[in-house]
Amino acid sequence: MSSILNCIRADDVMATLLEVKDLVVKFALRGGDVTATNGVSFDLARGERLGLVGESGAGKSVTGFSIINLISQPGYIASGSVNFHGENLATMSAARLRTIRGNRISMIFQDPMMTLNPVLTIGTQMIETLMAHNLQMCKERARGIALEKLRKVHIPSPERRLEQYPHEFSGGMRQRIIIAIALLTDPELIIADEPTTALDVTIQAEIMDLLIELCETEGMGMILMLDTCRCRSGNWTLAVMYLRRTGY
Amino acid sequence: MSALATFRESYLWYSFKRDKIAIASLLVLVLLFCSAIFAPLIAPYNPYDPEMIDIMNSEIPPAWEDQGSREFLLGTDSQGRDMLSTMIYGMRISITIGLGAVLLQAFLGVLIGLFAGYHGGRLDAIFMRAADVQLSFSYLMVAIFLSAVLQAVVGVSRFGEIAVPFLILVIGFSQWPQYARTVRASVLAERKKEYVEAARVAGFTSPRIILSQIFPNTLSPILVLSTIQVANAVMSEAALSFLGLGMPIDRPSLGSLINSGFEYIFSGAWWITILPGVLLVVLVLSINLLGDFLRDVFNPKLYKG
Amino acid sequence: MIAFVIRRIIQAFIVIFIISVIGFAVKQSVGDPVREMTGISVSAEELQEFREKLGLNDPWYVQYVRFLGKAVQGDLGNSFFYKRPATDVILEKAPATLELVFVSSLIVILFSVPLGVFSAIRPNHFLSRFLMSGSIVGVSIPVFLTAIMMIYVFSVKLGWLPSFGRGELVMIGGWDSGLLTVDGWLHILMPSVALSSIMLPLFIRLIRAEMMEVLESEYIKFAWAKGLSNRRIWFVHAFKNTLLPVITVGGVQLGVTIAFTILTETVFQWQGLGFMFMEAVERSDSPLLVAYLMFVGIVMVVVNTIVDLIYGLVNPTIRISGASS
Numbered sequence: 068m069s070s071i072l073n074c075i076r077a078d079d080v081m082a083t084l085l086e087v088k089d090l091v092v093k094f095a096l097r098g099g100d101v102t103a104t105n106g107v108s109f110d111l112a113r114g115e116r117l118g119l120v121g122e123s124g125a126g127k128s129v130t131g132f133s134i135i136n137l138i139s140q141p142g143y144i145a146s147g148s149v150n151f152h153g154e155n156l157a158t159m160s161a162a163r164l165r166t167i168r169g170n171r172i173s174m175i176f177q178d179p180m181m182t183l184n185p186v187l188t189i190g191t192q193m194i195e196t197l198m199a200h201n202l203q204m205c206k207e208r209a210r211g212i213a214l215e216k217l218r219k220v221h222i223p224s225p226e227r228r229l230e231q232y233p234h235e236f237s238g239g240m241r242q243r244i245i246i247a248i249a250l251l252t253d254p255e256l257i258i259a260d261e262p263t264t265a266l267d268v269t270i271q272a273e274i275m276d277l278l279i280e281l282c283e284t285e286g287m288g289m290i291l292m293l294d295t296c297r298c299r300s301g302n303w304t305l306a307v308m309y310l311r312r313t314g315y
Numbered sequence: 316m317s318a319l320a321t322f323r324e325s326y327l328w329y330s331f332k333r334d335k336i337a338i339a340s341l342l343v344l345v346l347l348f349c350s351a352i353f354a355p356l357i358a359p360y361n362p363y364d365p366e367m368i369d370i371m372n373s374e375i376p377p378a379w380e381d382q383g384s385r386e387f388l389l390g391t392d393s394q395g396r397d398m399l400s401t402m403i404y405g406m407r408i409s410i411t412i413g414l415g416a417v418l419l420q421a422f423l424g425v426l427i428g429l430f431a432g433y434h435g436g437r438l439d440a441i442f443m444r445a446a447d448v449q450l451s452f453s454y455l456m457v458a459i460f461l462s463a464v465l466q467a468v469v470g471v472s473r474f475g476e477i478a479v480p481f482l483i484l485v486i487g488f489s490q491w492p493q494y495a496r497t498v499r500a501s502v503l504a505e506r507k508k509e510y511v512e513a514a515r516v517a518g519f520t521s522p523r524i525i526l527s528q529i530f531p532n533t534l535s536p537i538l539v540l541s542t543i544q545v546a547n548a549v550m551s552e553a554a555l556s557f558l559g560l561g562m563p564i565d566r567p568s569l570g571s572l573i574n575s576g577f578e579y580i581f582s583g584a585w586w587i588t589i590l591p592g593v594l595l596v597v598l599v600l601s602i603n604l605l606g607d608f609l610r611d612v613f614n615p616k617l618y619k620g
Numbered sequence: 621m622i623a624f625v626i627r628r629i630i631q632a633f634i635v636i637f638i639i640s641v642i643g644f645a646v647k648q649s650v651g652d653p654v655r656e657m658t659g660i661s662v663s664a665e666e667l668q669e670f671r672e673k674l675g676l677n678d679p680w681y682v683q684y685v686r687f688l689g690k691a692v693q694g695d696l697g698n699s700f701f702y703k704r705p706a707t708d709v710i711l712e713k714a715p716a717t718l719e720l721v722f723v724s725s726l727i728v729i730l731f732s733v734p735l736g737v738f739s740a741i742r743p744n745h746f747l748s749r750f751l752m753s754g755s756i757v758g759v760s761i762p763v764f765l766t767a768i769m770m771i772y773v774f775s776v777k778l779g780w781l782p783s784f785g786r787g788e789l790v791m792i793g794g795w796d797s798g799l800l801t802v803d804g805w806l807h808i809l810m811p812s813v814a815l816s817s818i819m820l821p822l823f824i825r826l827i828r829a830e831m832m833e834v835l836e837s838e839y840i841k842f843a844w845a846k847g848l849s850n851r852r853i854w855f856v857h858a859f860k861n862t863l864l865p866v867i868t869v870g871g872v873q874l875g876v877t878i879a880f881t882i883l884t885e886t887v888f889q890w891q892g893l894g895f896m897f898m899e900a901v902e903r904s905d906s907p908l909l910v911a912y913l914m915f916v917g918i919v920m921v922v923v924n925t926i927v928d929l930i931y932g933l934v935n936p937t938i939r940i941s942g943a944s945s
Binding site: 444448450451452453455456459460463464466467468546550553554557558559560570573577580581583585588589592595596599600603604607 | 769771875901916924
């Protein structure tokens with residue numbers, strides 16, 4: 068199954084954005100190490116979209132988190148590399164890594180009900196992201212950008228919504244907000260970890276379409292983890308994860 | 316498989332073997348409990364026997380101090396009683412009251428928690444409100460109030476005779492909400508599960524479902540809570556006795572020993588108050604450490620506070 | 621929010637009502653007011669007449685309503701010992717206890733927050749391990765023993781600190797304050813440290829446990845994924861969520877603190893409410909006992925209600941919907 072279905076042939080043809088090589092992630096447990104991924108490899112070109120398909124427990128989420136080096140304790144990257152523009156994220160300093168996370172690589176989590184901080188307003192959670200990555204950013208400009216992105220994900224009356232707390236939104240709305248947060252800094256790559264599994268079936272298609280549409284208009288690369296092959300539109304590279312490895 | 320074999324393969328035993336602190340505190344606890352149980356055999360003197368007490372022997376420091384005497388290893392108190400014997404007997408009383416109070420509160424709390432949690436409704440609401448109010452006053456406050464008022468009603472002289480059952484009652488009653496809360500929380504979690512539904516469909520009566528199906532599932536939080544509560548009950552008893560609301564001085568518990576020795580620290584006789592204090596801390600600490608270990612192993616959802 | 625506030629206030633009134641019933645019951649069962657007033661050289665008829673005049677032969681509910689009516693006006697009877705209104709005695713002794721509770725709460729907050737947060741974000745640091753084992757030793761030492769050992773070391777052996785009393789006081793507007801003189805601070809140091817010795821380890825453990833739980837959550841992971849700074853994640857994202865349960869438990873702990881003031885004040889002969897309470901117990905001074913019970917009850921209810929309202933302010937879920945969780 069090593070067929071590249073269709074690649075974007077833009078001017079910067081095949082300039083490699085991300086290169087994951089022989090990634091091995093382990094979890095240090097009481098009884099010894101447990102391997103979560105065992106030799107994951109794939110490449111991603113600028114603006115390319117990769118679907119990472121596999122059953123639950125195959126190691127998709129772990130792969131996604133290990134790209135931005137954010138595996139929860141006691142997990143760790145045992146070997147392999149994640150090269151982003153030729154720089155290895157797996158060995159990068161925490162400070163340098165922070166300039167990439169949420170800025171050049173954004174992530175969308177599985178369960179929108181759990182992803183937003185319940186005691187902070189949507190506005191705070193959006194503005195802080197912009198301010199963290201641009202020291203010259205003032206609050207007013209950040210607010211403007213946040214509003215623009217909320218409109219992009221079709222949130223009605225975003226000015227009012229900015230002042231509200233997560234619990235005032237439905238699951239679908241929250242996932243739109245999370246997508247808007249991911250878009251804030253115009254990242255080069257979005258990693259979406261099963262972004263629709265926690266949602267109602269009727270909303271799933273909506274969110275998926277929105278995500279693909281945005282990727283196309285903004286020209287972002289995307290890695291989408293899914294448990295089933297169900298994408299209806301767009302150009303996709305597919306990788307299948309099975310038994311903690313990738314195959315094409 | 317026999318019960319012993321099952322136990323030896325359990326996670327509890329596995330963790331216990333690897334936890335030096337847990338092993339040490341259990342050993343200390345067993346030692347203390349044994350000396351409390353066999354106090355008449357172990358203690359060199361009988362502190363209740365007036366013939367063995369000589370006022371001339373009062374305030375002798377422990378054997379390792381300058382004026383210490385071999386006869387009294389840990390010295391004597393202001394009345395000439397041997398400290399070691401008085402402490403062992405005192406601990407015996409402290410432990411008796413602590414265990415008795417925990418049995419009582421466990422009985423009350425588990426019963427209320429089980430039925431309130433299972434039936435819900437108004438009964439549940441009333442009991443939980445009462446538990447809230449009592450908790451917000453803190454068990455120590457309730458215990459102090461109860462014994463102060465009851466002592467005033469009964470009269471101090473008659474109080475001495477009934478002190479032990481009285482303290483068990485007071486401490487037991489002041490601490491039932493913790494049990495009720497914890498048990499109720501696990502009942503609420505269990506009640507929704509399908510096996511309970513199945514038992515109900517099968518026609519079991521509710522007391523039977525509660526006792527045979529739900530109760531066993533609340534055992535591990537109860538076990539963890541009980542360890543902590545024994546420590547709390549011993550501490551409460553010590554606090555009450557220290558305030559003069561607990562055991563009288565002729566049948567002292569660790570708390571009343573600390574109380575009676577307090578004034579002598581100003582004249583330098585520190586051992587009369589500090590030594591029973593150290594024993595109390597060792598007792599409570601080893602129970603708490605064991606409780607901490609059990610909490611880590613079972614990891615139950617306990618009521619906070 | 622308004623519905624939430626109203627419900628809390630109604631609850632507070634119910635609790636105060638229950639406390640008043642208990643207070644009344646205590647008043648009825650402890651001591652005989654007639655005996656206290658007349659002495660023993662009075663004939664049975666005169667005694668009976670006196671009882672009738674005082675309304676002591678009325679049914680209990682009539683007496684209760686009378687008791688409640690007076691209590692609302694701040695009249696809880698005269699203290700047998702002080703021969704003055706019990707409320708006056710309470711108000712005179714309250715500043716000492718409130719200052720003690722205030723200083724020890726300050727100690728608890730100042731130390732528990734940074735130490736708890738630190739041991740949550742650096743769980744393997746040797747200081748965190750030390751704090752965890754130290755705190756379990758801390759909760760196992762009774763307050764009065766801490767107090768006695770401190771007196772032995774700092775007063776008897778070293779002679780650095782005074783072992784009893786409040787020291788030099790300054791009167792401002794009916795409030796005897798010991799916090800305005802150096803001598804007053806020297807006197808309050810040991811009692812407040814002793815009083816906080818039981819709360820401090822409890823709060824360090826609580827803050828650590830709650831904070832660690834929050835740090836495991838998805839939204840904190842998302843905050844990391846957003847590339848926020850450590851400080852922002854720890855002190856804004858995680859700490860704010862840690863505060864919620866800590867506030868609730870803090871309210872409950874006030875009751876414990878007041879209970880421990882009785883022990884602390886007894887050891888240090890601190891002329892506050894706790895010391896007065898123990899004296900009243902020894903003297904069977906029932907009006908003073910009842911007044912103390914009512915005072916503590918009302919303080920507790922007021923503080924718990926305020927704590928609940930603060931909780932409502934911090935927790936946006938309650939602020940809007942009015943539903944408590």
